[in-house]
Amino acid sequence: MSSQTQLRLILYEFSRKFQTKLSTQKLHSFVTKSRLARDPFFATQLVRLYAQNDDLASARKLFDVFPDRSVFLWNSVIRAYAKAHQFSTAFSLFSQMLSSDRRPDNFTYACLARGFSESFDTDGLRCIHGIAMVSGHGFDQICGSAIVKAYSKAGHISEASKLFLSIPDPDVALWNVMISGYECCGIWDKGINMFNLMQHRGNLPNCYTMVALATCLIDPSLLHIAWSVHGFCLKINLDTHSYVGCALVNMYSRCRCIASARSVYNSISGPDLVACSSLITGYSRCGNHKEALYLFNELRVSGKKPDCVLVAIVLGSCAELSDSVYGKEVHGYAIRLGLEFDIKVHSALIDMYSKCGVLDSAINLFEGIPEKNIVSFNSVILGLGLNGFASTVFEKFTEMLEMGLKPDEATFAALLCTCCHSGLLYKGQEIFERMKFEFGIEPKTEHYVYLVKLMGMAGKLEEAFEFVMSLRKPIDSGILGALLSCCEVHENTQLAEVVAEKILENGEERGRSVYKVMLSNVYARYGRWDEVERLRDGISESFGGKLPGISWF
Structure with missing residues (x-):
């Protein structure tokens, strides 16, 4: 084999995105025996392939013995440790690089910024930001974009904004990062303002811009803005883009407008797993659990493999429907996919079996968890509580504390729910006081x-x-509604009127209508039919002339 043919073969092998560990070792051996052994390009590629196979020891050994380390080789080994979440080693290598004859480039700083963001090390992030500014890379689009994104993820949106505004002529990618940053911090109005400023400065939004903007909208009260975002996507012909389509489905689902979510889903040409998952999540979120299960069944038949999050959501729908038959089918499907021991799926299975009354299966699943955590304990505590096993609930709570696990908001919600189901007033008050004063929640x-x-x-x-x-x-x-329902049970009209008046002072019309029905039921028990008619006429008007839950047929 000629040297030119060997070179072509090596270049072809290195051009492949992935190699097994054994193939990487063979390539390393082949390169070492050839004249290419001291070429920084091949050393960089070998470090990348070793890192892909989680063999950092071999990657580091190659790096340490290589005499002429290029910037790319430094970046490759720093990135390998950062991706493995060994951030202290990555920063140590960066410090060595500063002492060498090679200077870090924009990619070096971008890699470290991402690393400090993932490790929630704000001080380290600020340090890298400062060094980048001194080196002259702080205003670079790639480096700046990574640091802006890192600050946003860490919740320091003001620092992200200051850096963004200091970068001259930011490109579309950097605008997208800033809009996404506001989305990460839940400041949707600032994201909209940034989107408008972006256009004012002559930057044309792309599909990633619209995805970032759609992701900002997470509340039903923002539906009118969601329609505007969708309309803009239609205007610039991005509505059929699969990535944008998935984001729009998700946006409408979070805004509780499931009809629009389904309409967008139907318009996507060949909807993928992400789009299907978004719609199933939307159906479940809006309480349309039967539609969620039907669509999940279609997804299974199509051969698409859901992730653990989607399986957990579907199990939640089974729990809400008390459908243990389909729940068992999903359980079997999760076992076949190897998802049974994922903590989200496992907790959802416990919750589903508990709510379906199959408590033995729920307990067996819980006992089978090798390393129990707060999520699994919360699931079994709630399941036992819903089925009236209050004493066992408190035993599990004690067991959890003895294991050194710290209860959270969900734990105490499950404990108080247990007290409600079993009528344990004084125990409930004790739990409430412990939550506040002993655990500081x-x-x-x-x-x-x-x-x-x-x-x-x-x-x-x-x-x-x-x-x-x-x-x-x-x-x-x-x-207030909880108190009103108690007044209804105890037929206390006088207090019910006072509580209802408090409710009517705030809340949306549809929320108020539910409580008007409860108050009218109290009046009806005492034969105060004029009051009943007055309340129900008001409810009928708010729902377009028809009272919810009443059919004329």
Whole structure:
């Protein structure tokens, strides 16, 4: 074989995106025996291939013995350690590079910025940012983009914004990073403003811009803006792009507009797994669980393989429908895919079996987890509580604490739910106090709802009312609604009127209508039909002349 043919063969092998560890070792041996042994290009490629196969020892050995280290070789080995999450070693290599005759380039700083972002090391990120600025790479598009993204992920959006505004003539990619940064921090209005400024400065949005913008919209109250974003996609002919289509499906799903989500999904030419997963998630999120299961079945038949997140969501739909038959089918499917021991899937299985009343299966799954964590404990505590096994719940809680696990908001929500189902008022109050003072967890709406229901269902309506009125204003309608439902059960019309009045002072019209129905039921029990008619007429008008849940046929 001639040397030219050998060179072509080697270049072909190195051009492939992936090589096995054995193939990499053979290539290394072949290069070492040839005249190419001291070429930095081939050394860089070998370090990359070793890193792909998680063989950092071989990559480092090659790097250490190589005499003429190029910037690319330095970057390759630094990137290898950063991708392996060995950030201290990556930074140590960077320090050695600063002491060598090679200067870091924009890719070096970009790689380290990503590493510090992933390790949540803000001080390290600021250090790299400072060195990049001194070296003159701080305003580079690639380096700047990586640091802006890193600051955004770390939640330091003001620092990301300052850097972005200091970069002259940012390209579309950098604009996209800044818009995504506002999305990461939940500041959707700033993302919209950035999008408008981008166009004002003559930059044409691309598909990634629209994805970043659509991802910012996560609340049903932003539906009118979601329509505008979709309209803009139609205007610039990006609506049929699969990447944009998936983002629009996800956007409409989060905005609880599932009809629009389905319409966009149907318009995508050959929707992929991501688009299908987005729509299934949307159906589940909006409570259309049967449609979610139907679409998941179609996905399985098509041969697409879902990930653990989607399987967990589908199991959640099975739980909401109390469909243990289909739940068992999904369980078997998860086993075949090798997803059964993923913590999200495992917890969803425990939750599904618990809510379907198949408690033995839920307990067996929990006991079979080799390394139990807070998520698995939360699932089994909630499952036992929903089925009335309060004493076992508190045993599990004690076991969890003895293992050194720290309870979170979901743990206490499950414990308070257990107390509600078993009517354990004083135990519930004790749990609530421990949550606040022993574990330092600030109660959320869900915790207050359970505590109010505990007091109200025990007949302590006045005490519950005083507790609710002591909360910080404005009081969530869900908490007031819990008290109103207790007034309905105990037929306390006088207090029900007061609570209903408080509810009507805030909340959306459809939310208020639910509570109007509850109050009208209290009036109906006492034969106050004029009041019932007045309330129900108001509800009928708000729903276009038809009362929800009533059919004329």
